[in-house]
Amino acid sequence: MGTEELNRIMDAAIDAAFREDMPSGDITSESVIPAGSRSEAYFLAKEDGVLAGLPVARRVFEKLDPSIIFIERFREGSAFHQSDKLARVKGPTIALLKGERTALNFLQRLCGIATATRRYVEAVAGTKTRILDTRKTTPGLRLLEKYAVSTAGGTNHRSSLSEMVLIKDNHLRRVGSVSEAVRRARAAVRPGIRIEVEAANLLQVREALAAGADMIMLDNMTVEMMRQAVALAAGRVPLEASGNMTLDRVRAVAETGVDFISVGALTHSAKAIDISLDFVS
Known part of the structure; x- marks a missing residue:
């Protein structure tokens, strides 16, 4: 699957997820977090697995705020272990909170499929x-x-x-x-x-x-x-x-x-x- 096709597929899925999760924004984060607040966070593995989906997680945050920095620490298809930090993300706090669950939903699901597949392979x-x-x-x-x-x-x-x-x-x-x-x-x-x-x-x-x-x-x-x-x-x-x-x-x-x-x-x-x-x- 080429990069252009993958981006098209990701965008369609992410847009649908945003419509489902934020039909009228994130009223909690927008109410309690100062507009200029910035944060840093890590995707932390709680169990062993095989990585798939970091490009989707990256795209979630890119669509919310292009200024967000997303640094991958593992390559797609590689094995990871409990307590490994898979990626780092840094940017406006509200945007990070808006994208948190959507990014995790994709990442956890795709890693689960990759992990099961690797066992069979x-x-x-x-x-x-x-x-x-x-x-x-x-x-x-x-x-x-x-x-x-x-x-x-x-x-x-x-x-x-x-x-x-x-x-x-x-x-x-x-x-x-x-x-x-x-x-x-x-x-x-x-x-x-x-x-x-x-x-x-x-x-x-x-x-x-x-x-x-x-x-x-x-x-x-x-x-x-x-x-x-x-x-x-x-x-x-x-x-x-x-x-x-x-x-x-x-x-x-x-x-x-x-x-x-x-x-x-x-x-x-x-x-x-x-x-x-x-x-x-």
Whole structure:
């Protein structure tokens, strides 16, 4: 993701957060803090994690007051530990207080996703398998959450329904067969659009291969069934394992030889990392 695109995505999300949090300003800070007051604060980690989201936190304060100084102490994607100071921010006190919660909400959420992603990436280290995210994201924050996944070493799956074809069980129930679904999709979409098929059993894997699918999702299969699917595909198309992919079993799944493992929990269940903004002046 380029800087320009990231800024556009950040601005949209931050503007929405400001409308939610300050529809009529910050009546507390504006009432009790002198207008000329200046302060300095640190983003303090309360637990270990992987960093993602400092550019978003920086942008929150830039939009509130361009004079605010924001100094990052850690790089995106790096591991940090409890009591580490992740960044320093200095400027008008009222602006810092206005941005505190919005910046922390983004930072804690994105660090949580990055931390969860890194655990899965490390669990399959040494295999060829890559960890994929899904569309199970927070409405309005999908691209930022996928940014956190990629920052921690994960790989982004499709970002929207418009990006690629993914024929799933509900499509197949209506269409009737894998081959017919692939045929219809191939006839309808422009050249270059990938077509992936969800397969619940080895018969559907064979049908997807015969139909010319570009990728096959192995849905809720046993480890042994996935191993057989890898043998059937014989490297002709990438295989994605999906369904109940916990840390406890992800290594065994990777060792079957699948190319990807998609993990919805990276974004729908990641625990936010505890981070505070501590004022020192």
